[in-house]
Amino acid sequence: MDTIELKHVRYAYPLTQKPVLDDISVTFEKGTFYGVIGENGSGKTTLCNLLRGLIPNFYKGELSGDVLFDGVHLQDLDVDQLSVSIGYVFQNPFTQISGVKKTVFEEVALGLENLGVSPQEIIERVIRVLELLEITHLAQKNPTELSGGQRQRVAFASIIVMDPDILVIDEPTSQLDPAGSMKVFSIIDQLKKQNKTIILVEHKMNMIAAYCDIVLVMRDGKIVKNGTAQAVLSDAALAEAGVQPPEAALLAYDLKAAGIPLEDIPITAGECCRLIRKRWER
Ligand SMILES: Nc1ncnc2c1ncn2[C@@H]1O[C@H](COP(=O)(O)OP(=O)(O)OP(=O)(O)O)[C@@H](O)[C@H]1O
Ligand SMILES: [Mg+2]
Numbered sequence: 001m002d003t004i005e006l007k008h009v010r011y012a013y014p015l016t017q018k019p020v021l022d023d024i025s026v027t028f029e030k031g032t033f034y035g036v037i038g039e040n041g042s043g044k045t046t047l048c049n050l051l052r053g054l055i056p057n058f059y060k061g062e063l064s065g066d067v068l069f070d071g072v073h074l075q076d077l078d079v080d081q082l083s084v085s086i087g088y089v090f091q092n093p094f095t096q097i098s099g100v101k102k103t104v105f106e107e108v109a110l111g112l113e114n115l116g117v118s119p120q121e122i123i124e125r126v127i128r129v130l131e132l133l134e135i136t137h138l139a140q141k142n143p144t145e146l147s148g149g150q151r152q153r154v155a156f157a158s159i160i161v162m163d164p165d166i167l168v169i170d171e172p173t174s175q176l177d178p179a180g181s182m183k184v185f186s187i188i189d190q191l192k193k194q195n196k197t198i199i200l201v202e203h204k205m206n207m208i209a210a211y212c213d214i215v216l217v218m219r220d221g222k223i224v225k226n227g228t229a230q231a232v233l234s235d236a237a238l239a240e241a242g243v244q245p246p247e248a249a250l251l252a253y254d255l256k257a258a259g260i261p262l263e264d265i266p267i268t269a270g271e272c273c274r275l276i277r278k279r280w281e282r
Helices: 044-051 078-086 102-115 119-132 148-160 176-194 205-211 229-233 236-241 247-255 267-281
Strands: 002-011 023-026 033-038 060-070 087-091 166-170 197-201 214-219 222-228
Touching: 002 044, 023 044, 023 060, 023 222, 033 044, 033 176, 033 205, 044 087, 044 197, 060 102, 060 119, 078 087, 078 176, 087 148, 102 119, 102 148, 119 148, 148 166, 166 176, 176 197, 176 205, 176 222, 197 205, 205 229, 205 247, 214 229, 222 236
Parallel strands: 033 197, 033 214, 087 166, 166 197
Antiparallel strands: 002 023, 002 060, 214 222
């Protein structure tokens, strides 16, 4: 699948009046890494639920506007078919674990099994993904006995093993330590380099700044900003949307206030160092 296009999409959950997605128009293009940021309750997870077709089929509620997958309307698509093209890593890893498999290995294999992939290929693919996520040592453990961070890695593994074209990933590092988070980001970056489309919800601004091509800022059900990571994250108005800019940008604002402005507002530590050195050598 190449493109997902939303046009004037509005959505309200059942029994609620206020739309949680409020006139959303956005296009997701193949091979691009999108970061979705915004304060709690701004509608990020709801947007993910829509992209995966869980809205309106599972959640019901009122949906209007156009949701197009390669030009085909959501209502004309077989939603089960979407799960082959679109992998969705849930915000809550506890929801993702099936509860029907006794080992992590079987849990990660489950989706491939359902697709009818040959046992030999399943074994090879699962082994590779467990190695990639450095969870081979968990292979024989019961998925219900894992820690939150371990579950999060298993949930992520069970999606990337399916090799979908598009990955919708909702806060994959919320339970991970810094090293685990870096690892997950570098894997997502590798997937992007394989020309996959990545739609990532994340609060870790430094990571968003380092990896994303395009950043969408959500507020109150609306997309209030949509642009390159550099343009969106260097904007001092970001704080007004309830989002803290990356540390490099904050430092640059402080330097500016102290009368030592940099040439530009950096969003990563590397770029910040470059601009400071440039000023120093002037
Ligand atoms: N199943 C549901 N039924 C009714 N309202 C819901 C449901 N799920 C979410 N909401 C409401 O929709 C709004 C957006 O929620 P959503 O989970 O999409 O926010 P979010 O941006 O993902 O927040 P967070 O950063 O906390 O994960 C909130 O006001 C929330 O209370
Ligand atoms: Mg959420």
